[in-house]
Amino acid sequence: MQRKAYVPGVAALLVALLAGCTGGSSDGGSTDDSNPGDSGTASAAAQPGKYRTLPEPCSAVDHDTLDSLLPGIRQITDEDQREKAYEGEATLTYDTDRKVGCRWKVASTDASDRLLVDFERVVSYDNSVSDDAEAQELFATKQTAADLPEPTSSDSASESSSGADSSPGASSSASSSASSTGSADPSSSPSGSASSSATPADLQPRTLSDLGDEAFLDDALSGSGSTVQQRTVTVAFRTSNVIVTIQYEEQPATVGTVPDSKEMQDRARKLAAQLADTLGG
Numbered sequence: 001m002q003r004k005a006y007v008p009g010v011a012a013l014l015v016a017l018l019a020g021c022t023g024g025s026s027d028g029g030s031t032d033d034s035n036p037g038d039s040g041t042a043s044a045a046a047q048p049g050k051y052r053t054l055p056e057p058c059s060a061v062d063h064d065t066l067d068s069l070l071p072g073i074r075q076i077t078d079e080d081q082r083e084k085a086y087e088g089e090a091t092l093t094y095d096t097d098r099k100v101g102c103r104w105k106v107a108s109t110d111a112s113d114r115l116l117v118d119f120e121r122v123v124s125y126d127n128s129v130s131d132d133a134e135a136q137e138l139f140a141t142k143q144t145a146a147d148l149p150e151p152t153s154s155d156s157a158s159e160s161s162s163g164a165d166s167s168p169g170a171s172s173s174a175s176s177s178a179s180s181t182g183s184a185d186p187s188s189s190p191s192g193s194a195s196s197s198a199t200p201a202d203l204q205p206r207t208l209s210d211l212g213d214e215a216f217l218d219d220a221l222s223g224s225g226s227t228v229q230q231r232t233v234t235v236a237f238r239t240s241n242v243i244v245t246i247q248y249e250e251q252p253a254t255v256g257t258v259p260d261s262k263e264m265q266d267r268a269r270k271l272a273a274q275l276a277d278t279l280g281g
Contacts, residue, residue, distance in 0.1 A: 049131030049241025072108030212237035
């Protein structure tokens with residue numbers, strides 16, 4: 001009888017042990033179920049970029065556009081030399097699927113003009129970061145390096161004209177003003193009032209809202225009234241995982257001549273719009 005009374009106790013102990021094992025298995029099961037979900041979320045976030053290839057850069061700019069940007073081409077009388085000038089020169093690259101570019105340089109009787117067009121396709125090697133997100137971060141770094149004046153929105157650019165001398169592009173605009181009025185050294189005096197009165201706010205370095213997913217324009221003038229001045233207009237924009245950079249330079253043939261900011265900006269922005277259409281973005 002005593003042995004029969006002991007059996008139910010053992011059975012109860014076994015039931016308790018089995019219940020504990022079942023609970024541990026259940027907890028472990030929920031942990032395992034969460035892993036596939038987390039992995040799926042990371043995979044969904046790291047989407048490939050829209051672009052898998054890049055255009056041929058030296059063929060991306062048509063002859064009419066080159067005639068506008070590089071007036072010296074039309075002054076080349078030798079047909080072979082003129083055709084070679086249209087062709088441009090491809091920039092050195094080690095991976096044409098990731099980065100390509102082309103440059104043109106033409107001299108005219110009035111000035112020397114240079115044009116560089118660069119395409120970069122951004123690819124993320126982090127499974128948790130998409131190509132677009134990687135490109136966006138790279139573009140932000142590029143825009144920060146341009147040191148645009150505040151505010152960067154073209155809608156409120158007129159409000160920032162009084163503080164435009166805080167950026168290199170704006171300072172160069174002030175230099176343009178000072179040199180055109182005969183000042184020997186524009187950096188020797190405050191440039192805020194000069195830049196705001198001589199350079200329209202809508203020509204200051206700024207972000208652009210009508211180009212790609214994001215874009216900016218920089219405008220810098222080097223030299224002074226006593227030396228030949230060179231203006232460099234840069235337009236950069238991002239469309240998905242491709243970053244396009246246009247660098248347009250003009251150096252007059254004579255001292256005292258200042259390259260026209262509006263004219264150069266208009267030409268560079270027109271080319272940027274054409275390239276954006278070519279990319280389909």
